[in-house]
Amino acid sequence: MSEEEDKAEESAKKPKKKGFFGKLIDGLTKTRDSFVSGLENVFSGFSEIDDDFYEELEEVLIMADIGVATTEKIIENLQAKVKENKIKEVAVCRQLLIDSIKEQMRVHDDAYDFENKKSVVMLIGVNGVGKTTSVGKLASQFKADGKKVILAAADTFRAAAIEQLTEWSNRAGVELIAGQEGGDPAAVVFDAVNAAKARNADILICDTAGRLHNKKNLMEELKKINRIVEREYPDAYRETFVVLDGTTGQNALAQAKQFSQVADITGIILTKLDGTAKGGIAIAIQSEMNIPVKYIGIGEHIEDLQKFDADAFVDALFETKAE
Incomplete structure (x- = not known):
């Protein structure tokens, strides 16, 4: 085995230092457990996008400390996108929701x-x-x-x-x-x-x-x-x-x-x-x-x-x- 291969093998054995994104994933575990699990229940519990669906979604967001005013903005944004893109499937809403939240938080x-x-x-x-x-x-x-x-x-x-x-x-x-x-x-x-x-x-x-x-x-x-x-x-x-x-x-x-x-x-x-x-x-x-x-x-x-x-x-x- 060459010296380079030795070094590569040794480096592979070393535990990788967790980057900030990895730490962020770990750090947000509790938020994710309470928030995302609630969202997944909404997405899997509804077969169509109706008032009840939005109501349940609103409740999960408010419970996740996102607050009433912000939740209303996110839901309104989501409803507009659903209407504009003529979306019928609940599953497609998940990515739209993620995009809507990102839009609320972008730093210039x-x-x-x-x-x-x-x-x-x-x-x-x-x-x-x-x-x-x-x-x-x-x-x-x-x-x-x-x-x-x-x-x-x-x-x-x-x-x-x-x-x-x-x-x-x-x-x-x-x-x-x-x-x-x-x-x-x-x-x-x-x-x-x-x-x-x-x-x-x-x-x-x-x-x-x-x-x-x-x-x-x-x-x-x-x-x-x-x-x-x-x-x-x-x-x-x-x-x-x-x-x-x-x-x-x-x-x-x-x-x-x-x-x-x-x-x-x-x-x-x-x-x-x-x-x-x-x-x-x-x-x-x-x-x-x-x-x-x-x-x-x-x-x-x-x-x-x-x-x-x-x-x-x-x-x-x-x-x-x-x-």
């Missing part, structure tokens, strides 16, 4: 423009959703892509957030600008913006405090931070992500709506999608808010936070087993 080509411009990226969200961890993971990924990244620890309300971010900045090998616990978050952002300009950084990522129960204070704080960025760095491209915990289902949608009242949100990071049966919330949030889900998290590792791909997500949702 310019969604990640901020990566190639001098940008200030702000992450907002309540405590416990994985906000600070997402800041760290994004910083690591951007650094690996050759970007010069600076982090701002503007969540001065929670001591653990500064410690956590310090750890992430060390791991990623990026600079961190931090203040004291209980200090003024806007002052931290002021220092970070000036550091980003002085060091010619590509991306400044700001972690902010997440306190929705005191919305007035949060609103004032975010306004102040925004004023500073606009005044000190008017040329910077602005990106504001709201980080939401996928396991909270409809509650995540409610949070997104509240945060959209206090900030100009440009994208959503949906975390903890692995191991939840509420993955359908990704569809609801994007459709109802008209704000794209730009990243999804399905695990603890840096590579487990990835850019959102509607086709891959919906395909994984309807997949029966990993290849």
Whole structure:
């Protein structure tokens, strides 16, 4: 056996590292079990497309945390396609439904423009959703892509957030600008913006405090931070992500709506999608808010936070087993 054949045989014996799509299929297992099995019952239980069929379908979608408004859009879209294409077979509806869901979730080509411009990226969200961890993971990924990244620890309300971010900045090998616990978050952002300009950084990522129960204070704080960025760095491209915990289902949608009242949100990071049966919330949030889900998290590792791909997500949702 030649040396090349030896190597090929050895490589074949090694367990393959599961790619993100494989992890996504695994991560959406619970959602798929509750959602797709319900859909399959509808598709196999009806021989014709009638009002009862649509009613049952509607019920399954709502139960999957897709929400009433989004479900209505999906059903209306499906009905229009069925009528337009004069479809009579229930089985053909399955693919039409998949296509309809994908249409609700597509991310535009310019969604990640901020990566190639001098940008200030702000992450907002309540405590416990994985906000600070997402800041760290994004910083690591951007650094690996050759970007010069600076982090701002503007969540001065929670001591653990500064410690956590310090750890992430060390791991990623990026600079961190931090203040004291209980200090003024806007002052931290002021220092970070000036550091980003002085060091010619590509991306400044700001972690902010997440306190929705005191919305007035949060609103004032975010306004102040925004004023500073606009005044000190008017040329910077602005990106504001709201980080939401996928396991909270409809509650995540409610949070997104509240945060959209206090900030100009440009994208959503949906975390903890692995191991939840509420993955359908990704569809609801994007459709109802008209704000794209730009990243999804399905695990603890840096590579487990990835850019959102509607086709891959919906395909994984309807997949029966990993290849």
